[in-house]
Structure formats: structure tokens, C-alpha cells
Amino acid sequence: MVDIHCHILPGVDDGADSLETALEMAEMAIADGITHVVATPHANGEYPFSSELVRQRRDEIQARVGDRLKLATGCDFHLNFENLQAVHLHPDKYTINQKDYLLVEFADFAIPPTIDDTLHHLHLARLNPIITHPERNGLIRAQPEKLRRWIHQGCYVQVTAQSLLGRFGQDTRRLVESWLDGGMIHFFASDAHNVKSRPPRLREAFDMVANRRGEEAATALFRDNPLAAFEGRPLPYVPEPEGEFEDAAFRRRKRFLFF
Numbered sequence: 001m002v003d004i005h006c007h008i009l010p011g012v013d014d015g016a017d018s019l020e021t022a023l024e025m026a027e028m029a030i031a032d033g034i035t036h037v038v039a040t041p042h043a044n045g046e047y048p049f050s051s052e053l054v055r056q057r058r059d060e061i062q063a064r065v066g067d068r069l070k071l072a073t074g075c076d077f078h079l080n081f082e083n084l085q086a087v088h089l090h091p092d093k094y095t096i097n098q099k100d101y102l103l104v105e106f107a108d109f110a111i112p113p114t115i116d117d118t119l120h121h122l123h124l125a126r127l128n129p130i131i132t133h134p135e136r137n138g139l140i141r142a143q144p145e146k147l148r149r150w151i152h153q154g155c156y157v158q159v160t161a162q163s164l165l166g167r168f169g170q171d172t173r174r175l176v177e178s179w180l181d182g183g184m185i186h187f188f189a190s191d192a193h194n195v196k197s198r199p200p201r202l203r204e205a206f207d208m209v210a211n212r213r214g215e216e217a218a219t220a221l222f223r224d225n226p227l228a229a230f231e232g233r234p235l236p237y238v239p240e241p242e243g244e245f246e247d248a249a250f251r252r253r254k255r256f257l258f259f
């Protein structure tokens with residue numbers, strides 16, 4: 001499996017608190033059947049992001065684990081004004097493995113009205129935004145039609161594997177199951193922060209997805225799609241999302257009114 005969202009690097013955010021923890025996380029990932037990890041530290045008001053430091057820390061961990069695990073760098077990219085200016089100037093600093101996929105994290109307290117434009121501009125800059133763990137964002141949960149619209153705009157969705165295991169409550173687990181059935185998920189990732197409460201494990205969630213949707217879908221969501229993002233290729237598995245999104249409803253209303 002390929003994990004595109006993991007706070008494995010020590011001393012850069014609220015993820016691994018030491019080199020030892022980072023190495024333990026790497027061993028845990030390997031034992032779980034993970035072959036590739038993208039180290040994605042936060043870039044937000046609390047944790048400033050230095051791509052040089054991030055790459056240096058990656059090199060240190062990579063040297064210690066050898067070729068048993070392939071480590072790349074990316075960023076848990078908070079959608080704020082400063083970050084957006086910076087990513088347009090130097091996308092490589094933030095994208096997964098310096099290709100063209102970008103993890104984007106929404107604020108918990110507000111979805112700005114300009115968000116559609118923001119996502120559109122990322123597309124114009126030839127970046128593929130991957131919306132991280134929308135199932136854990138109260139505002140998106142309350143307005144799933146917005147998420148559908150962003151998917152129709154060409155965004156992808158990454159869900160936290162532990163959400164499916166009930167780590168964030170049973171409502172979140174049920175929501176992930178319904179999104180899974182409705183074709184609204186493109187990636188599962190660990191979003192690991194440590195070895196205890198937020199470990200770098202995917203296997204258990206893989207098995208649950210395989211039981212529910214079949215082995216092929218699980219392989220696509222845990223391996224083939226994330227590997228494609230890692231290597232900067234188009235995603236091999238893009239299901240058609242079920243349900244309405246705002247634009248479709250609007251178009252139907254317009255047709256009814258004018259024709």
C-alpha cells in the first residue's frame with residue numbers, strides 16, 4: 001500500500017516527536033504492508049513549512065530505513081492566503097513527491113465563498129487538489145453537495161483510514177461508508193502522527209473496504225490511486241459520484257425556467 005498523508009518527520013509539526021518515533025513509525029508502516037510513504041508536515045499558522053528542512057529530515061529517515069520503504073515529501077497544505085501565493089510561485093515545494101498532486105486541508109470553522117475560485121486556480125496551475133479528510137470537517141459534513149461539486153470540478157478526496165475504523169466516532173464511520181458506496185472517495189491514507197493514537201497503519205481499513213466493496217476497489221484506493229499520485233500519473237480509478245451537486249440542480253432549474 002501507498003500512504004500519501006503521514007506526519008512521520010520529527011520536529012517539524014505535531015507528528016513524530018523524535019527521530020526514534022519517526023523510525024518506529026517507519027517500521028510500523030513496513031510491517032503493515034506499506035511500501036511508500038509521503039511525509040506531509042503541516043503548513044499553517046501554527047507550523048511554518050520549510051521545504052529544505054523537510055527534505056533534509058526525509059533524507060535522514062530514508063538513510064536509516066534503506067530501501068525497505070520509499071519516502072517522499074509533500075505537505076498538509078492549509079488553504080490560506082499566504083500558502084496559496086507561495087504554491088503558485090513554487091509548487092514543487094508542496095506537491096506530493098514534487099509532481100502535480102497537492103493535499104489541501106480546509107479550515108474547520110469557515111469555508112470562504114471564494115473557495116471554488118481557489119480550487120479552480122489550482123487546476124489552472126496544473127495542480128490536482130486532493131481534499132484531505134473532509135469526513136472530519138463539520139462544515140463539509142453539513143453540506144456534502146459542496147464536496148460533490150468540488151469532485152465534479154476535478155478535485156479528489158482523501159479519507160483518513162482510521163475514520164472507517166470508528167476512531168473519530170460512529171457517525172464519521174457511517175458517513176465514510178456512505179461516501180465509499182457513493183463513489184466519493186479516491187484515496188485512503190493514514191494521516192499518522194505517532195505510534196499510539198494515530199499510527200501509520202492501513203491494513204485493517206483495507207480489509208474493511210475489501211469486504212464492503214471488493215478487493216479491486218480496495219487495491220485502487222489504497223495502492224493504485226496513491227501510487228499514481230506519488231508518480232504524478234492520472235488516477236486509474238475515478239468512480240462517478242452518486243447524488244446531486246449544486247450545479248446539476250441549478251442547471252435543471254434553469255432548464256425548467258427557460259426552455
Ligand SMILES: [Fe+2]
Nearest residue numbers: 005007076191
Ligand atoms: Fe494531516
